[in-house]
Amino acid sequence: MIRPRQSLLVLLPILCLCTSALAQELGVRVIVQPKNYQAQTLFFGVRSGALYGLDDFDLLAPPPEPETTFDAYLRMPSPPPGLSNRWWVDYRTLQELYRDREEDWDMALVNQTPGTTTELHLDLPFGTLIPHQIFLRLPGEEEFVEFSPPVTIEFTVTDPNVTLTWKLLHADEIPNEGQAWGLIKSLYR
């Protein structure tokens, strides 16, 4: 169950063509802070020059320390062969987002002590929310819930292995090379 704090600031997306017309890089930082355990920081988002798969921005998560009882990492949809699919940083290409309008990031939480209260601190290290929207679907839930960073989300991990899904939505039209958007193609190609 998601219980946003009172300080949660939910910014309604402002769908404005004049802002969305620019391809916006966006970085989302998620600090996963389980109670009594070491925090884990993950990054996702879209960046110019990033790829859908492995790129120079992505950071493979090393195996956890022995006896680690809590771990968090991102799963890449198309991981490079041979590498474990555990990522601390996974940036995708702007183009994909603008084309598909949305991108999903699965975030795995491994917890040896079910029932641990966990906080997710969400903020944007770069970029602006507009023209994006950020949603989160907790395990077992059907629906995505929108959050606007900075925000802290607290919930309880009940199973040893759970997956949360982040969804980044681009509110603008897909750039068209034949039209005015084509002029900024080079920004992300």
Place this chain on the structure above:
Amino acid sequence: MSIPHRHFARYFTVLTIFVAGLVSAQASAQPGFSCEGENLLALVLDNGEIFAEGVPLNMPVVGHIYVLNPSAESIRGVEFSLNVPANCMAQSVTWDVQAVDVGSGNNHIVGFGTPVFSDGTHIHLGSVPILYMDPDGDPASIYLGPSVPSSIDGSMSYAQGETSELVSLQPVSGDLGLPVLRINGAPLHYCLDLADYDLGVVISTPGDPFNLAAVLPEATDGYDPGLDLPDTDEQVLITFNHPEWSSPRQLKHDIRSPFDPELSNKTWFFTYQAPAAGVYPAELELHFETNLAVAAGAPATVRDIRGNTTIDLHSQDGYTFIATAPSQIRNFILEVGTPALPPLTFTVDVALAGHTDQGNTGGFEVGATDGFDADFDLPQPAPQPEDFLVASFDHPEWPLGDRYWRDIRAPFDPVEEERTWPFVVETDLDGLATLNFTPDFAAYEGATLVLHDLQNGRIVDLMAAPSYTFTAEGMETIYEFIISVGGDVPEPPPLEPESRYLPVGWSMVGFPLQPPAGQDNLGDMILDQSPDRAFMFRHAGNAGYEQVGTGTGTSVGDGFWIAPVTGYSWSMAGTPRLGSSTVDLGYGWNLVGYPLWFTGHFSGIQGSRYGSTYTWDEMVDQGLISHVVWSYDPDSGSYLNAQELEPWHGYWIRTAVYGLNLEFSWQNFTRGGREGTTAAQLAAGRLVPPELRWKTELQVSGTDGGADAVTVGVHPTGTPGFDPLLDLPRAPAGPDRQVRISAHRPEWEDFAGTAYATDFTRAGGKDPWNLLVEPAGDGPVTLTWERQDWPADLDFQLYLPEQNRVVVRSMAQQNSVVLEPAGQPLLVRVRTPDLMSGTEEMPPTDFALRVRPNPFNPSAEIAFNLPQAGDVEVRIYSLRGELVDVIAAGSLAAGRNHVTWHGRDRNGRDVPSGTYFARLLFGGEVRGSVQKLMLVR
């Protein structure tokens, strides 16, 4: 006492005084004496008294002869004035013969005496050994002391022996009134002139002068009759010793072959035995007269071994020392020339828990032998009953016990040859013992001093690091070592392997070599070789992982994660760290890179913390460090319990304290078989008894290829509860779910969860281990285990508590079982066999009978397994062997079968309570073994 004739002859041979007894008139006719030629001494016997006065005697003062009048009853107060030329090293002396009662009759006695001392003017005879002839002229007896035979009849005659220079001995009869003894002899040897020798040293002491060590061209280093003079002085004080000779072994003159004192040396080993009479302690003295012209530029010394004093003969002509008791023997070495093999020594001090044993000395010196030498080798008493620490050289073959504080050997060339010293440390103390060595090898550049620890096979180059530590267990134990001088120094092993292939994905790495200066960043050392991108992290303690890159510097013992996107073979430039490498550990987990360049075992690691040092086992046992060290298997993507340390690899090491450092010294990791070192020696008394420390790994594998393992066991520091350093929580399950097994400890949830990779307890407990098998699918899983570390009589059952079923009766006799968890977590209990709850579902081996219940009432089921179909009959016998019942089962199918016995005989009558036996017949033949049944009514 009788002596053979040849001995008698030799006795005369060594006598260098030749005396002829003449009547006084004859005596007056004698010319003056010289040092050469025949010398005669007139002894005047006057009615039983010998008197000679004013007769110039050109003779030494060490031998004398007495001639007794046949009618004499005594000899009293005889004095001789002996005028000895200067070159004979004596001046005018007086010979004082004590009165001797010889009784009456025709006594003709020849005696030889040795003066006790000379005061420069008189020689005083303390004892008068008497040699006499029996009536046949054969030597009969030698009496030592002032007494003489009371009566000897007959006349004397004597013929010269083979080597004797004595020509004749002609006794005279008592009828002459003035009996005469005549001895014709060879030149007097005692008229020494050192100018006659190429090199010579005369060693004298009051009572025993003219002991000569010299060199002549015609001499050899062996015994040269006519040159070397056996020492038959009546009172031998000084003598040159040759224990290596069969005979003679004591010389008065020890003449050797020439040598060049500038290039080599010769040594004379002589002893001084304090006079038997006298008041002790007494100051004794040695006088030296030398001819060292040819050795003017070379050392010439006399060394008092026990007094540890060296007299320089170039500047000193005397030496005094204290004898504390009569007949005490003092050993000396006369050494002239430049020693080819100067002494070599090493001392060993041992310290443990505030106790020390210092000054144990080994080595070699001129004069010593490889056996026991009373003056070089010093025995050591047994340790005290408790709280003892005794180090010693171990020589059970030597005469004075096993332990020797000094073990000095014969000289050898330590650069070319090897000698070994067995060395032991006996103690009942516990802690870290330190052996400190002080080698004095200055004269032998290139000589080695090597320690072999027979407990663990380590070989230590003591010239590189003159100390060694080992752990004393606290029980009365003898720790055995071999100290080698001149032996091979352990060579550093080569880099092996020379590179490591880093596959795609994560690997834990460490750097086995010291990189060249300026090339100590990760780019130079590993990352620049990657053909593609590579992720790399290090672990910063509580701060967790920290990404590193090409510019990141490294320190000794740093461990890293690296995940290349493309696999590659990794090598590095650098040199082995031949010194000790120190790795600082933080609290908790440390990602450590093994800093050595060859595979080693954890026992090679030494720890230190706040001035205290520890072995690996001590660190584990004292809770400083976890006994489990994790390595990482890139192929399976999982951690492994590391059994050894490999170069190029990194490891997770967990500490429970701050300030702990690990020392990696390559010598501590090298093991070696030394000739004569047995496995039993290596293990002798040093190991924790196996029943107190064992473990076993149970591995589970699924049909999908997945596998997992859990370790259970006992440990000296283990408890039934949660042991932070022994009981390791499970790492989280990976993203790809596979079969998993863990020690199930729900009661420890508050500590570190419920699943554990290891579960240790203490020995002797009956608490079972509960293992939770979590299958990945619906198929069966196979559980396997090894019992190689188990004590011999250890055994367990595998029991499924949720089904109340024993699935393995004896884990000692079986090493695997197939389980069918049907997709659900399955609890498996490892328990001791005496916990008998549960039914056993294991199929019996072929024909083996199994009875249940047992004891039984009223009936028992007798189960068995048939390898093939056939006729089966089960016979029941009484305790006395009587056939009680036959259960004809008829033809049965192959596989598991059973029959039931209702406790009745063949007539259908109930049989009484008691013990019965069942036996199976298959096809009419007895098969399997007899099974006992207990009927309780």
